[in-house]
Amino acid sequence: MAYTYTLPWLLVSLFLILVSIAKSKVPAVIVFGDSSVDAGNNNVISTVLKSNFKPYGRDFDGGRPTGRFSNGRIPPDFVSEALGLKPEIPAYLDPAYSIEDFATGVCFASAGTGYDNATSAVLNVIPMWKELENYKDYQNKLRAYLGNKKANEILSEALYLVSLGTNDFLENYYIFPTRRIQFTVQEYEDFLVGLCGNFIRELYGLGVRKISLTGVPPMGCLPLERTTNIMGQNGCMEEFNIVALEFNGKLKALARRLNTELRGLRMVFADAYHIFHRIIRKPSLYGFEVTGVACCSTGTFEMSYLCNEHSPFTCKDANKYVFWDAFHPTEKTNRIISDHLIGGLLARFG
Secondary structure (H helix, E strand, C coil), rough: CCCCCCHHHHHHHHHHHHHHHHHCCCEEEEEECCCCCCCCHHHHHCCCCCCCCCCCCCCHHCCCCCCCCCCCHHHHHHHHCCCCCCCCCCCCCCCCHHHHHHHHHHCCCCCCCCCCCHHHHCCCCHHHHHHHHHHHHHHHHHEEEEEEHHHHHHHCEEEEEEEEEEEHHHHHHHCCHHHHHHCCCHHHHHHHHHHHHHHHHHHHHHCCCCCEEEEEHHHCEEEEEHHCCCCCCCCCCCHHHHHEEEEEEEHHHHHHHHHHHHCEEEEECCCCCCHHHHHCCCHHHHHHEEECCCCCCCCCCCCCCCCCCCCCCCCCHHHEEEEEECCCCCHHHHHHHHHHHCCCEEEEEE
């Protein structure tokens, strides 16, 4: 009598993961940051800053809201796909996923957070120290799942995306008086750069070696800021853009310094500011028609729960718009910016 032996599904899936890892120079993409890269971690915490409802995600695979602050995918998804990995990076706190899914990419980001703990407290989101604690938990689970040797290989060879800072200025510094009393804006930039440096050093101490550090966008051109710029005829708030450029310059200098200071670290500064600013200034070159307001609702101030499927004003075609809601780009904008940055990442890490 003949017998047919089949490997348990767990072993089959583990084998496929190991094959995938062996073929890729970058075996996983691991994400820290704010709403620019949050894949849905805020869905499961007690905060008003969520996007796990329609019309968010209407152009995502299956037309489903995931917690991404866009009509579709966000930059880490495009980076992962370009590296030959999966086209969507799951959120670590999403109960629909497991360590098997996270082995080739995982997102710890939380919309509304910043380098400054005071920023995360504004809307009760996940602070960076907690993102780091979740990453440590992930490390332990990955080692238990794949064994120390293979897990450590993934953790050291993975590409780590770090993207945040906008909320520190727009949600914290310019709205509440506490930090403005303590710091001039240039001093606050320095304070945040110091916090960023500490975060990178902690990652390095945990075995991280490949990092892409993204600065802040031309935040004075976000629809929300243009709406409030009444005296400037709803143009970009150039003061905020100047701060963004100053801050980005300091982050770039930090990346150079840490590459020298920390042996084996390979960190690049992914400058998204200039391509984003070019899209906003010359939208027709990229196939856009609207840049001053967003697609969702009136496009002037709405995001999160204020951007909902019952608004009669939401645009029909998000591809004509640079911004999806008053704070976040459309999937098309995310793709263009990502494509612009991916060449440098592939050259360095791919």
